[in-house]
Amino acid sequence: xxxxxxxxxxxxxxxYRIDTDFRTGxxxxxxxxxxxxxxxxxIRHSLSMLFIEEKxxxxxxxxxxAWYMSEFNHDNHTAKKxxxxxxxxxxxxxxxxxxSAFKKQYAIDLNTAKMxxxxxxxxxxxxEECAFTRVVDIRLRKIxxxxxxxxxxALKEAKQIYQLEDADAHLTxxxxxxxxxxxxxxxxxxNAGKE
Numbered sequence: 001x002x003x004x005x006x007x008x009x010x011x012x013x014x015x016y017r018i019d020t021d022f023r024t025g026x027x028x029x030x031x032x033x034x035x036x037x038x039x040x041x042x043i044r045h046s047l048s049m050l051f052i053e054e055k056x057x058x059x060x061x062x063x064x065x066a067w068y069m070s071e072f073n074h075d076n077h078t079a080k081k082x083x084x085x086x087x088x089x090x091x092x093x094x095x096x097x098x099x100s101a102f103k104k105q106y107a108i109d110l111n112t113a114k115m116x117x118x119x120x121x122x123x124x125x126x127x128e129e130c131a132f133t134r135v136v137d138i139r140l141r142k143i144x145x146x147x148x149x150x151x152x153x154a155l156k157e158a159k160q161i162y163q164l165e166d167a168d169a170h171l172t173x174x175x176x177x178x179x180x181x182x183x184x185x186x187x188x189x190x191n192a193g194k195e
Contacts, residue, residue: 002071002118009116013064017052022110024049025117026091028069072118073125087164088136097132098124105130135162 002010011020028046031037037045047061050068055061091098102108105128108115127133138158147155 001074004118004122009118013051013067014056014060016054016056016064018050018064018068019052020116020118022113022115022117022120025068025120028065030091032069068117072121075125086140088139089132090164093164094132094135097130097135101127101130101132138162139164 009020010018012018028049031045031049032042034042043062043065046065047055050065051061056064089098099110102110102113102123106123108123138155139162141155141159143152143155143159
């Protein structure tokens with residue numbers, strides 16, 4: 001497990017140079033979730049962005065990608081959120097909320113900053129209350145059946161405003177089930193680097 005308090009930020013995976021810029025990490029996350037590409041295309045594009053020069057064999061490269069995308073996270077609560085299959089943020093839709101939060105809380109201008117992917121994700125996951133964290137909370141909050149009608153209505157309206165596009169809306173139940181299986185496989189792959 002990587003410890004930012006004790007170790008230098010990694011620039012290599014098993015001797016292979018990697019692109020550690022936070023923008024590359026964002027692009028890889030976007031690529032891995034882009035339904036316009038096949039799973040094979042998403043992984044191939046992500047690996048080509050991650051490894052700068054020479055690339056390891058596919059098995060080691062996949063292990064490196066899983067490590068790169070998850071090594072900054074040392075909490076255990078993400079597995080439950082992934083199991084609920086709720087996307088809590090989107091780097092395109094939430095760009096200004098993230099940008100303003102970093103500017104206000106850390107005095108970092110993300111448009112000009114040079115930052116390691118691990119640092120960016122560590123700071124993102126530890127933001128104090130702000131527009132971004134409030135919107136994420138709305139997206140993740142479940143409607144309490146015991147809540148009053150006004151409260152339920154207000155939360156439903158807020159959820160509709162901040163809802164991330166449902167790419168699955170057009171799928172048949174069988175396609176949704178197949179996609180859920182793929183998501184489980186992907187989540188297992190992403191969590192493999194943590195074991």
